[in-house]
Amino acid sequence: MNVRILLPLIIVSALTGCQTIKEVPVKRIVERKVEVPKSLLSCSAEPVAGSVWITQRDVARYLVQLAAAGEDCRTKLAAVKRLVDAQ
Template identity: 35%
Template sequence: MPSAAGSRLPLALALASTALLSAGCSTTSAPAPQVIVPEIPASLLTCSPEPAPPAADADDAGLALWIVELRRAGQDCRSRLSGVRVWADQMRQPGG
């Protein structure tokens, strides 16, 4: 017949195991992660307006000036888009 001390050891191990396993079933949950949505700087979200086309009777100089202004507005938008790209790349960096 097993001794009294020998029969208590498996019971003690079973109770200790149960206590350790039930600690993993805690009702306390981890805090919900915070979602931070960075805002794109407003200066990068607005482009120069496209110039209105010249009148139908505009001369070559008027047409050339319109083309220059049109290209300037397009370059402004491309430049700002590039700024958004740089900003987004910085946000992806650790600590961005």
């Protein structure tokens, strides 16, 4: 067989074996600034504990106000988390 004819065929077949047809998608990276409303950046103030509580009602009112302040912070933090997770 003629080597001059056979050698180019071998080279061409070897090169086509290395060729890929798989397309690789390019991911587009988009940075977005998360804007958190100022109303979500501060919590209700913690109530001041009384130095002299005369009745159990005074203590109960303080505990209710303390729980309300904590709930306010937890609610606002959950809203901020939803905003950040949505991005």
